Amino acid sequence: MTTATAVGVRVRGAGRSFDGKPVLRSVDLDIAPGEFVALLGASGSGKSTLLRAIGGLDNGFTGTLDVPKSKAIVFQEHRLIPWINVWRNVVLGNEGKDSKARAHAALAEVGLEDKANVWPATLSGGEAQRVALARALVRNPEVLLLDEPFGALDALTRIKAQALVSRLWEQHKPAVLLVTHDVEEALLLADRALVLRDGRIAEEFVVTVPRPRSVVDADFSALRRRLLIALGVNPDAPTGAEL
Numbered sequence: 626m627t628t629a630t631a632v633g634v635r636v637r638g639a640g641r642s643f644d645g646k647p648v649l650r651s652v653d654l655d656i657a658p659g660e661f662v663a664l665l666g667a668s669g670s671g672k673s674t675l676l677r678a679i680g681g682l683d684n685g686f687t688g689t690l691d692v693p694k695s696k697a698i699v700f701q702e703h704r705l706i707p708w709i710n711v712w713r714n715v716v717l718g719n720e721g722k723d724s725k726a727r728a729h730a731a732l733a734e735v736g737l738e739d740k741a742n743v744w745p746a747t748l749s750g751g752e753a754q755r756v757a758l759a760r761a762l763v764r765n766p767e768v769l770l771l772d773e774p775f776g777a778l779d780a781l782t783r784i785k786a787q788a789l790v791s792r793l794w795e796q797h798k799p800a801v802l803l804v805t806h807d808v809e810e811a812l813l814l815a816d817r818a819l820v821l822r823d824g825r826i827a828e829e830f831v832v833t834v835p836r837p838r839s840v841v842d843a844d845f846s847a848l849r850r851r852l853l854i855a856l857g858v859n860p861d862a863p864t865g866a867e868l
């Protein structure tokens with residue numbers, strides 16, 4: 626149930642074609658305030674297209690989208706501006722008289738206050754993604770859109786970044802849409818995992834496993850199997866062969 630003051634995301638009948646070829650046919654999607662939703666689907670199924678539409682980066686879709694103005698996006702690439710230092714990147718486009726203090730507070734939340742004055746080029750990949758998260762956080766968004774934000778990170782850095790996102794979400798409770806290819810990531814973080822197929826939300830998995838979650842939990846493993854099958858992957862094949 627939503628209340629008059631509640632914010633979240635509501636998508637109805639969203640469609641998007643490129644060069645006459647439909648990618649999104651009729652997407653219905655609700656994200657409640659404070660809810661964490663993961664979006665999975667085959668490569669090219671339209672996940673980023675949907676995220677971009679929700680993020681207000683695409684006007685070519687049909688259908689209706691109700692999304693609060695207060696939103697922030699983190700992409701797979703950090704998209705920091707190379708010629709301005711880290712804290713100025715964090716508040717770019719969001720400046721005010723307390724910019725520096727807000728940037729430092731957001732950097733402290735991602736454990737990078739000591740990098741406030743350095744150039745983006747001196748950051749590791751994981752650090753740059755954490756700065757991108759700080760840049761999103763500083764906007765105090767009601768909706769946080771994450772487009773494979775850990776996709777380019779090594780496995781260990783990725784695990785740490787997932788834990789960080791989980792902690793930040795618990796603290797700030799934005800509505801989150803996370804696009805990911807990583808089934809475990811989706812099930813570790815999200816309240817619901819959705820599968821996009823044939824231009825629609827084809828399947829929904831409610832993740833009832835209590836937090837903090839563990840990949841060795843029996844319920845987690847069972848859900849992982851079901852989600853892999855929904856994605857067309859054989860969960861029993863050691864190489865993850867297709868069904």
Ligand SMILES: Nc1ncnc2c1ncn2[C@@H]1O[C@H](COP(=O)(O)OP(=O)(O)OP(=O)(O)O)[C@@H](O)[C@H]1O
Nearest residue numbers: 643644648666667668669670671672673674675806
């Ligand atoms: N601006 C564009 N112009 C033409 N085609 C586009 C454009 N943006 C996306 N597409 C096409 O739409 C389809 C869906 O792309 P999208 O990036 O949304 O998929 P995705 O599910 O996010 O894929 P991946 O998992 O590989 O990132 C693809 O076939 C892509 O080529």
